[in-house]
Each structure stands twice: as structure tokens, then as C-alpha cells.
Amino acid sequence: MRGRVVIALDFPTAEEAEALLSRLEAEEKPFVKVGMQLFYAAGPRWVERLKERGCDVFLDLKLHDIPNTVAGAVDSVARLGVDLLTLHACGGRAMMEAAREARDRSGASSLRLVAVTQLTSLDQRVLNEELGIPGTVEACVSRYARMARESGMDGAVCSGWEVEGIKAMGGPDFLAVVPGIRPKGEAAQDQKRVMTPQEAAARGADLLVVGRPITRAADPAAAYRAIVRAVQNAGRDRCGLEC
Numbered sequence: 001m002r003g004r005v006v007i008a009l010d011f012p013t014a015e016e017a018e019a020l021l022s023r024l025e026a027e028e029k030p031f032v033k034v035g036m037q038l039f040y041a042a043g044p045r046w047v048e049r050l051k052e053r054g055c056d057v058f059l060d061l062k063l064h065d066i067p068n069t070v071a072g073a074v075d076s077v078a079r080l081g082v083d084l085l086t087l088h089a090c091g092g093r094a095m096m097e098a099a100r101e102a103r104d105r106s107g108a109s110s111l112r113l114v115a116v117t118q119l120t121s122l123d124q125r126v127l128n129e130e131l132g133i134p135g136t137v138e139a140c141v142s143r144y145a146r147m148a149r150e151s152g153m154d155g156a157v158c159s160g161w162e163v164e165g166i167k168a169m170g171g172p173d174f175l176a177v178v179p180g181i182r183p184k185g186e187a188a189q190d191q192k193r194v195m196t197p198q199e200a201a202a203r204g205a206d207l208l209v210v211g212r213p214i215t216r217a218a219d220p221a222a223a224y225r226a227i228v229r230a231v232q233n234a235g236r237d238r239c240g241l242e243c
């Protein structure tokens with residue numbers, strides 16, 4: 001999965017998401033992320049249809065509840081045939097283990113479960129002063145990612161700044177999923193821990209999640225292509241040839 005760009009379809013309706021997808025028709029089948037806004041509006045059947053039209057689908061529901069409830073949600077999601085599902089690492093080991101067991105029981109072995117460590121919209125001040133979590137963001141992300149791995153998760157969501165630590169801890173197969181991607185010169189908006197696509201890819205991000213820099217661009221297809229190119233260039237820089 002290394003260095004794939006995932007388009008965050010943060011739209012209020014299925015029609016608006018489909019309008020964006022139709023502007024990307026000339027591209028190879030994209031990897032798309034459906035978050036809470038679109039899932040609650042469009043529903044599970046629409047997500048199944050996305051899969052049927054050939055998209056890889058990341059369902060970003062950020063589950064966080066008691067283990068029994070999360071296990072039930074994973075069981076339902078497993079039937080949709082999606083590729084990736086998020087849950088919050090701060091739900092703890094028992095919650096993540098219950099999620100993994102539910103996935104394994106469901107037989108949906110291709111469904112990867114990834115744990116959100118600390119949202120990319122949070123910074124050091126929020127972590128320490130608002131949430132009351134001591135230490136650096138990096139240490140907290142690293143601790144949550146380790147707990148996620150030990151609980152059987154397939155990867156972690158983190159910012160580009162924490163990718164190298166996560167890959168070093170988790171190994172090449174433990175996915176680093178990285179939102180907060182901003183091409184050089186673009187506004188961070190509500191994101192705090194941001195990084196350019198080229199740098200995040202060079203540091204080892206497996207999936208680069210990009211929303212507004214594509215969906216709100218005047219030409220979304222051109223914006224998408226430019227980000228894919230930046231990621232490919234980072235791959236060339238890493239290997240000395242195209243890889």
C-alpha cells in the first residue's frame with residue numbers, strides 16, 4: 001500500500017460525492033475515504049456501491065465505545081466489503097482486541113483495522129492543557145500506536161511527523177495512515193500537525209489522506225494528479241529510481 005493517496009470525500013450528500021468522483025473518472029480507480037458526515041447521510045448501501053464500482057474504500061468511522069458495542073459495529077462494517085476501518089486507540093486494549101476478534105470472526109480478512117492515535121487537528125498545547133495528557137505529542141502517539149499493534153490492529157493514524165517512529169516500532173507491514181497533508185503553500189485550516197505529500201511519503205507514509213486540497217480545488221483532478229506526482233517523486237528520491 002506504500003504511498004497511496006486517499007481522497008477524503010467529506011461531503012454532505014452522496015450526489016456531491018458522486019459529482020467529485022465523476023470529475024476524477026479519467027484517473028485510475030481512486031482510493032476514497034468515507035467519513036462520518038457522508039456515511040450518516042448516504043448510508044451503508046451507498047458504500048457497498050462504491051466498492052462495486054471498483055473503488056478501494058476507507059470507512060473512517062473512528063469507533064470509540066465499550067468493547068461489546070465496537071465489536072458489533074465491526075461485525076456490521078465487515079459485511080460492507082470495505083478495505084479499512086478506523087477506531088480510536090484511546091478506547092483501550094480491550095476495545096481494540098474485541099474489534100480484532102469481531103473482524104476475524106466475520107471472515108472479512110481483507111478489512112484492515114487502524115487506530116487513531118492523536119487527531120492531526122491537535123497540538124502540544126491541547127494535549128497537555130485541554131486533555132491533561134502529559135509529555136510530547138510524539139510520545140503519546142508512539143504509546144498509542146504500540147498499544148494498537150499489541151492489540152492486533154493493522155496500523156495507526158498519525159501525522160507525518162510521527163510516521164518514522166511508527167514504522168520503526170511497527171515494522172513495514174504496520175500501516176502508517178497520514179492525514180493533515182497540505183501541498184506547499186496551502187492553508188492548514190483546522191489541521192495542526194501538517195506535512196507536504198512529498199515529505200510524508202519520503203518519511204514512509206503508506207496512505208496519505210487528502211480532503212480539501214483536492215475536493216475544494218478549482219480543478220480536483222489536476223490537484224489529485226499533482227499530489228500523486230509529488231508522492232511518486234518522493235519514491236524516486238528514496239530509491240534512486242522509480243519504485
Ligand SMILES: O=c1ccn([C@@H]2O[C@H](COP(=O)(O)O)[C@@H](O)[C@H]2O)c(=O)[nH]1
Pocket residue numbers: 008010035060116118119120121157158179180181191209210211212213
Ligand atoms: O487524525 C486525523 C484523523 C482523520 N482525519 C480525517 O482526514 C481528512 C483530512 O481532510 P483535510 O480536508 O485534508 O484536512 C478528514 O476527513 C478527517 O476527518 C484527520 O484529518 N486527522
